[in-house]
């Protein structure tokens with residue numbers, strides 16, 4: 001039953017479609033469901049009565065856990081308010097690993113604190129068997145001189161040459177704001193957010209499932225990283241947009257044989273265990289503080305495969321962020 005959905009975005013209701021998948025059949029599941037905040041998703045609403053919304057969420061969350069392999073991770077993206085309910089259900093079905101805080105402005109919720117992060121709940125189907133890889137992100141540097149932003153109390157020479165291990169607070173990934181790079185969708189996620197989750201929890205050819213595919217962000221990330229994907233989406237026009245974009249994508253987000261995640265022309269996520277293989281592609285002076293402009297080195301080495309979308313954006317050089 002799985003094969004008919006593999007490497008496809010299938011139009012339909014996710015609860016119905018999930019029911020066709022066998023138990024323990026996909027490597028990871030990621031969901032970015034409607035937030036019940038009256039957003040305008042082309043053909044479907046986003047304004048259920050509270051209890052109805054929560055009961056509906058409980059059903060697809062249980063299905064996500066059922067279809068995930070024992071080695072797999074379950075990721076749920078939403079505003080903190082709904083994640084508190086999701087965690088309540090998930091604690092009965094799977095093993096809590098992390099609440100990842102993704103630093104991005106969200107809609108005002110009233111007259112208290114301005115919400116400034118989305119959460120990504122990270123659960124293991126079974127913590128004893130979880131597949132997990134540590135990820136590194138690049139040091140923050142001055143754009144002009146390449147010097148490190150942080151002082152590190154005199155320990156700079158001891159730092160990892162590429163960058164620190166990723167924690168559960170992500171401040172280096174931003175929402176795509178500029179209309180030029182957005183689809184006709186109210187809440188499209190950045191591809192490299194999904195790439196980081198996929199690198200962290202899967203291997204090449206593994207299967208990544210997203211029951212609320214939107215315009216295909218998860219599937220695109222999976223395809224770029226040489227993984228397989230299954231996407232479900234209710235709205236026909238979003239399915240068509242995703243299919244059109246996927247047709248243009250290739251499994252080419254890598255340097256040499258190592259899968260990495262790029263943002264524009266810089267590597268933004270690498271697996272810690274892959275660094276020894278990647279180091280040869282970087283120019284790293286003895287003093288980590290003066291590390292060369294790695295992106296220039298990568299681009300001129302001719303050894304890096306950039307996706308068509310990355311190339312287009314690099315060429316126009318006009319990506320705008322919040």
Ligand SMILES: C[S@@+](CC[C@H](N)C(=O)[O-])C[C@H]1O[C@@H](n2cnc3c(N)ncnc32)[C@H](O)[C@@H]1O
Nearest residue numbers: 013014032034041188189212214215217233234
């Ligand atoms: C928050 S958006 C996901 C956006 C997606 N992560 C992206 O980057 O494009 C939620 C999506 O779920 C879809 N949706 C709503 N109800 C659904 C259902 N019952 N089954 C499948 N998809 C559904 C909506 O049409 C919408 O595109």
